[in-house]
Amino acid sequence: xxxxxxxxxxxxxxxxxxxxxxxxxxxxxxxxxxxxxxxxxxxxxxxxxxxxxxxxxxxxxxxxxxxxxxxxxxxxxxxxxxxxxxxxxxxxxxxxxxxxxxxxxxxxxxxxxxxxxxxxxxxxxxxxxxxxxxxxxxxxxxxxxxxxxxxxx
Amino acid sequence: xxxxxxxxxxxxxxxxxxxxxxxxxxxxxxxxxxxxxxxxxxxxxxxxxxxxxxxxxxxxxxxxxxxxxxxxxxxxxxxxxxxxxxxxxxxxxxxxxxxxxxxxxxxxxxxxxxxxxxxxxxxxxxxxxxxxxxxxxxxxxxxxxxxxxxxxxxxxxxxxxxxxxxxxxxxxxxxxxxxxxxxxxxxxxxxxxxxxxxxxxxxxxxxxxxxxxxxxxxxxxxxxxxxxxxxxxxxxxxxxxxxxxxxxxxxxxxxxxxxxxxxxxxxxxxxxxxxxxxxxxxxxxxxxxxxxxxxxxxxxxxxxxxxxxxxxxxxxxxxxxxxxxxxxxxxxxxxxxxxxxxxxxxxxxxxxxxxxxxxxxxxxxxxxxxxxxxxxxxxxxxxxxxxxxxxxxxxxxxxxxxxxxxxxxxxxxxxxxxxxxxxxxxxxxxxxxxxxxxxxxxxxxxxxxxxxxxxxxxxxxxxxxxxxxxxxxxxxxxxxxxxxxxxxxxxxxxxxxxxxxxxxxxxxxxxxxxxxxxxxxxxxxxxxxxxxxxxxxxxxxxxxxxxxxxx
Ligand SMILES: [Cu+2]
Ligand SMILES: [Cu+2]
Numbered sequence: 172x173x174x175x176x177x178x179x180x181x182x183x184x185x186x187x188x189x190x191x192x193x194x195x196x197x198x199x200x201x202x203x204x205x206x207x208x209x210x211x212x213x214x215x216x217x218x219x220x221x222x223x224x225x226x227x228x229x230x231x232x233x234x235x236x237x238x239x240x241x242x243x244x245x246x247x248x249x250x251x252x253x254x255x256x257x258x259x260x261x262x263x264x265x266x267x268x269x270x271x272x273x274x275x276x277x278x279x280x281x282x283x284x285x286x287x288x289x290x291x292x293x294x295x296x297x298x299x300x301x302x303x304x305x306x307x308x309x310x311x312x313x314x315x316x317x318x319x320x321x322x323x324x
Numbered sequence: 325x326x327x328x329x330x331x332x333x334x335x336x337x338x339x340x341x342x343x344x345x346x347x348x349x350x351x352x353x354x355x356x357x358x359x360x361x362x363x364x365x366x367x368x369x370x371x372x373x374x375x376x377x378x379x380x381x382x383x384x385x386x387x388x389x390x391x392x393x394x395x396x397x398x399x400x401x402x403x404x405x406x407x408x409x410x411x412x413x414x415x416x417x418x419x420x421x422x423x424x425x426x427x428x429x430x431x432x433x434x435x436x437x438x439x440x441x442x443x444x445x446x447x448x449x450x451x452x453x454x455x456x457x458x459x460x461x462x463x464x465x466x467x468x469x470x471x472x473x474x475x476x477x478x479x480x481x482x483x484x485x486x487x488x489x490x491x492x493x494x495x496x497x498x499x500x501x502x503x504x505x506x507x508x509x510x511x512x513x514x515x516x517x518x519x520x521x522x523x524x525x526x527x528x529x530x531x532x533x534x535x536x537x538x539x540x541x542x543x544x545x546x547x548x549x550x551x552x553x554x555x556x557x558x559x560x561x562x563x564x565x566x567x568x569x570x571x572x573x574x575x576x577x578x579x580x581x582x583x584x585x586x587x588x589x590x591x592x593x594x595x596x597x598x599x600x601x602x603x604x605x606x607x608x609x610x611x612x613x614x615x616x617x618x619x620x621x622x623x624x625x626x627x628x629x630x631x632x633x634x635x636x637x638x639x640x641x642x643x644x645x646x647x648x649x650x651x652x653x654x655x656x657x658x659x660x661x662x663x664x665x666x667x668x669x670x671x672x673x674x675x676x677x678x679x680x681x682x683x684x685x686x687x688x689x690x691x692x693x694x695x696x697x698x699x700x701x702x703x704x705x706x707x708x709x710x711x712x713x714x715x716x717x718x719x720x721x722x723x724x725x726x727x728x729x730x731x732x733x734x735x736x737x738x739x740x741x742x743x744x745x746x747x748x749x750x751x752x753x754x755x756x757x758x759x760x761x762x763x764x765x766x767x768x769x770x771x772x773x774x775x776x777x778x779x780x781x782x783x784x785x786x787x788x789x790x791x792x793x794x795x796x797x798x799x800x801x802x803x804x805x806x807x808x809x810x811x812x813x814x815x816x817x818x819x820x821x822x823x824x825x826x827x828x829x830x831x832x833x834x835x836x837x838x839x840x841x842x843x844x845x846x847x848x849x850x851x852x853x854x855x856x857x858x859x860x861x862x863x864x865x866x867x868x869x870x871x872x873x874x875x
Contacts, residue, residue, distance in 0.1 A: 176580075176630060183626040187619045194685040198612060203686045205601045207608040211866035244874055269454050269872050270537065272693050276762030276777045281602055281689040285537055286454060287866030288604035303775040307693035307764035309448055311455070311874025312378060315770035 206282040206292040214286035217241055217267045234258045242284045243267040244311055247304060250319035258323075259295045272307035275321060283308060296323040334405050334820060335413040339724035341422045342408075343810070345401030346721065348430060349394050350806050356390035357799035359383070364751065364792030367785045369769045379768035380446045380875055387449030388440065391551075391705070392468060393433050398713050399558045400425070400475040403502040405720060406561065407479050409820050410496035411486040418478045418485075425474030432467025435460050446875040448766065450544060451524070453535045456871030459528040462520050469513045469520075476506040487837070494832040497565045497578055498822060504585040505557040507839070508550055511846060512593055515546035527871060534868030538605045538861055545596035546854065553592040553621075555705050557585065559712035562665060563632055566716070569821035570661045573639030576631045578825045582836040584624035584631075590846055591621040594853030601688045605864075610857040611685070617853060618683045625676055632669060638826070660737035661718050661729075661821075667745050668711035675703035678756070693766075696759020699752040707748050711741060714802055719818050721809040728816035733805055740805065743798040751791025758784035 198204035217223045222239045226248045229237045234257055241248045242264060254260055264273055266286045274281045275294070282292045296302070306317035334342070359382045365371040366379050373379065404422055408414055414422065438460070439445040445461035483503045486495060494500070519540045527535045564581045568574055575581065597614035600606060640651020656662050678700040681687055691697060718737050722729050729737075759765070763781040772778035835841070 173634075176634075179626070179630045180623075183623055187622055190680070190684065191616055191619055194615065194687070195612065198608070198685055204608050205611070205686050205689050206604065207606055207611060208604045209607070209864075211605070211864060213867050214869055215867075244872075269869075269874065270452055270541075272764070274693065274762065274764065279689050281692050281694075283600075283603040285604060286869045287537060290604040301775065301777075303762070303772055303777040305762075305764060305772060307767070308452070309380065309383075309455075309766045311872070312380065312446075313874075314380070314766075315768040318770075318772045318775070320773075320775065 206290055208289055208291040210289035211287060212265055212289055214265075214267065217265055222263060223265055228252055228254075231261075236260045238262045240264050240273075241267055242271040242273065242306065242317075244269070245306070245313035245317035247306075247317070247319045251322070252319075253322045253324060254296060256299045256323050257295070257297060259293060260321075261293045262291065264290045264292070269310045270308050271310050271317070272305075274305055274307040276303045276305070278302065281307070296321070299323045332409075332820070334408045334724060337419060338404065338408040338414050341414075341419060341426065342401040342405045343721070343724050344423075344426050345397045345404070346717070346806075346810075348433065349398040349401065350803060352389045352394035352397065352433075353799060354803055356386050356394060357796055359386035359389065361792055361796040364785075364789040367767075367769050368789035369771075369782060369785065370789070378443065378446060378875060380448070380766075381440065381443055383766060384440050384446050384448050385437075388436060388465075391449050392465070395555050395705070395709075396468060396472050397429065399505070399554065400429075400472055402558055402561075402713070402716060402720065403479055403506065404475065405724065405820075406498040406502050407482045409498070410822060411482055411499045414478060414482050415485070418481050421474050421481070422478040425471045425476075425478065428471030428474060429468050430471075432464040432469075432471060435464030435467065437464075439464065443875070450548070452544075453524060453527075453537050453540045454869035454872050456524075456528055456873055459525060462524045462528055466517065466520050466525075469517055472513070473510060476510055479503065479506050492834070494578075494582075494834065495837060496822075497575070497581060497832075498561060500582060500836070501557065501561045501565065501585050504589050505554060505561075507843065508557070508589050508592055509554045511843075511850075512547050512550035512554065515543045515596075516548075519543035534870055536862070536865050536868050538603070539858075539865065541600060541603070542596065542606075542854075542858065542861065545599040546593065546850075547596075548599055549596050549618075550592040552701070552704065553588055555709045557588060559665070559668065559709045560585070560628055562712050562716055563628065563669060565823045566821050567632070567662060567665060568635050568639070568823035570659065571636070571639055571656055573635050573642070574826035575823040576634045576638070576826060578830060579832045579836075580627060580631055582832050584627045586836060586842055587624040587627075588621065589842055590849060591617055591624075593846065594849045595621065597853075597857075598683045598688070601685060602692050605861065606857055607860065610853070614853055615683060615685045617849070619680075622676070622680060625672075629673075658734075658738070660734045660741065661715055663738055664718070664741035665712040665715035667741050668708040668715070671703050671707040671711075671745075671748070675700065675708055678703065691759055693764060694759035695755045695763045695765045698765045699755025699759060702748060702752045702755065707744065707752070711744060714740070717806060717809070720820065721806060722813055722816075722818035723820045725810055725813075726815055726817075727809060727813035728818050729809065730813060733808055733813065736801060737805055740798050740801040743794060743801065747791045747794030747796075747798055749791070751788050751795060754784040754787035754791065758788075 264284045266284045271284045302321040304319045439458045444458035447455045447457045595618040637651045640654035643654045645651040758781045
């Protein structure tokens with residue numbers, strides 16, 4: 172093996188091990204891992220199952236809110252959410268029909284919402300403004316209309 | 325190489341089988357390219373589809389026809405040609421198996437295409453349940469996969485025949501590589517075949533009421549990631565083993581090439597969760613484990629990059645080039661067989677970097693299902709891979725049809741490659757940028773109720789339309805070149821270049837062809853990465869979903 176080949180391989184391995192350590196540390200020590208909630212639900216009985224029988228926003232602490240939301244073609248319930256700037260919002264989500272995506276532009280909120288599963292994701296909203304919430308998984312003819320907003324005041 | 329059975333030309337009968345595959349592949353390019361053009365135009369917001377055709381219907385055409393049909397037909401055709409060229413003409417039995425494969429794949433393609441055109445299958449090429457397409461669509465895709473297994477069987481049988489006739493000798497490099505890619509394809513397609521045959525077909529036929537959504541997605545992505553390596557490895561075959569001959573140099577190291585292909589076989593499959601990182605129902609520890617395995621697939625790609633540039637540099641220096649980059653000038657830039665795939669190689673640098681970002685666990689949340697991802701695989705598949713396939717076509721098509729690539733066609737081919745690079749820079753660049761701002765993939769034009777964030781994406785969508793239109797021109801040029809090489813170019817002998825190894829004394833260790841060992845490790849890795857999460861998924865499955873037809 173050429174010397175330059177050895178150097179290249181060493182650098183490659185070093186770089187990749189670095190990536191693994193950093194992502195692993197962030198995911199598990201800092202709790203930044205991607206949304207992976209593991210609760211199940213009957214997708215046809217969402218409306219009768221707590222907490223989705225009462226979708227909406229609840230204040231659960233100082234600057235902390237819980238949003239219980241259902242996704243269905245081609246809308247989010249509730250829509251038009253309002254929170255004060257600096258609040259942390261915990262979303263609890265499920266789908267009543269097909270697979271949808273839950274993405275909030277300009278934030279790291281990005282989660283798949285699948286029928287049969289409850290998904291959870293949290294985000295602190297620092298900057299005031301209107302945040303666009305949209306479905307980013309193809310769900311049918313009206314997919315591009317599936318959107319709402321979160322207003323941070 | 326001095327192997328007695330080696331023929332310098334692909335036999336005419338094998339050539340016809342390969343060309344049959346190529347005809348379908350290039351028809352797919354025409355149809356899929358047109359669909360792509362319509363998509364970027366719609367998404368610019370300045371154009372609407374006529375006759376009630378839906379955006380998502382066109383998107384389904386684009387994905388199925390380019391992602392599955394063009395690739396599978398071209399790759400199987402190319403691999404059959406490579407095996408026939410380096411390990412000898414196929415036997416009649418092997419060729420018949422190849423033809424059965426071709427007709428099964430073609431029948432399947434027609435079935436799927438008819439269902440898409442009837443708007444019975446607007447579920448995109450990933451067909452995520454519980455969106456439910458017509459059963460004939462699923463059946464058609466099954467035929468495509470099963471047909472590709474027949475093609476694969478012809479390749480494996482030809483290899484075994486050579487293997488038996490040459491004990492103790494490493495098989496020809498191109499044959500070896502075709503066999504690795506075929507084995508990987510067979511192991512990978514078991515996943516998609518399982519979800520289609522046992523979940524989606526019975527469900528779409530009404531035999532069962534409900535489908536397990538997460539299981540079907542997991543089986544799909546067990547297939548979906550190695551699918552991208554199935555596209556990439558034939559390009560690597562060209563880069564490792566053909567390009568050196570074209571430039572007049574040597575293969576840097578035969579063993580390094582084989583090692584990297586074996587690593588792809590091992591690590592391409594147990595990594596599908598990196599497409600499901602933001603999904604519920606999968607244990608985070610298992611997601612991360614597959615992320616680690618994904619990172620390991622980067623190694624053979626970095627080895628490939630090293631090997632290629634080492635080939636280029638040693639060739640340039642052998643011609644007397646001096647200085648750090650003097651060798652660059654020695655490369656045959658005027659030869660489309662080299663320069664067009666070279667554009668592909670260059671695009672793989674940002675493409676690979678983007679891929680690492682996508683696979684980086686929590687960082688995936690920033691880009692998942694945004695149009696960044698579309699920009700990414702238009703650099704990998706739709707530039708690195710496809711420009712290499714075009715580069716192969718420039719000599720392989722005339723080789724098989726007994727014609728020659730003329731100077732004029734060579735020039736046109738280079739223009740085609742440059743046009744592609746320009747169009748893709750606009751389109752893919754704008755996709756990456758818009759994706760970072762949050763623009764979703766797979767969405768028709770939408771102003772999202774006048775949201776200011778969505779308004780920021782529109783200039784990028786116009787740039788995508790500009791780039792996409794340039795790409796469509798390049799496709800027309802490519803089709804023109806293909807038709808010329810297949811039917812009109814002057815008769816003659818066009819060489820099928822096969823590289824020679826730099827160090828003739830170096831013999832690849834036979835352990836590379838110990839398939840029991842490599843397939844054994846492949847299976848162990850797959851079982852390791854998938855068994856526990858799959859059991860968990862099935863045991864704790866929620867009640868399944870009914871089918872929806874929402875288009
Ligand atoms: Cu949706
Ligand atoms: Cu992947």
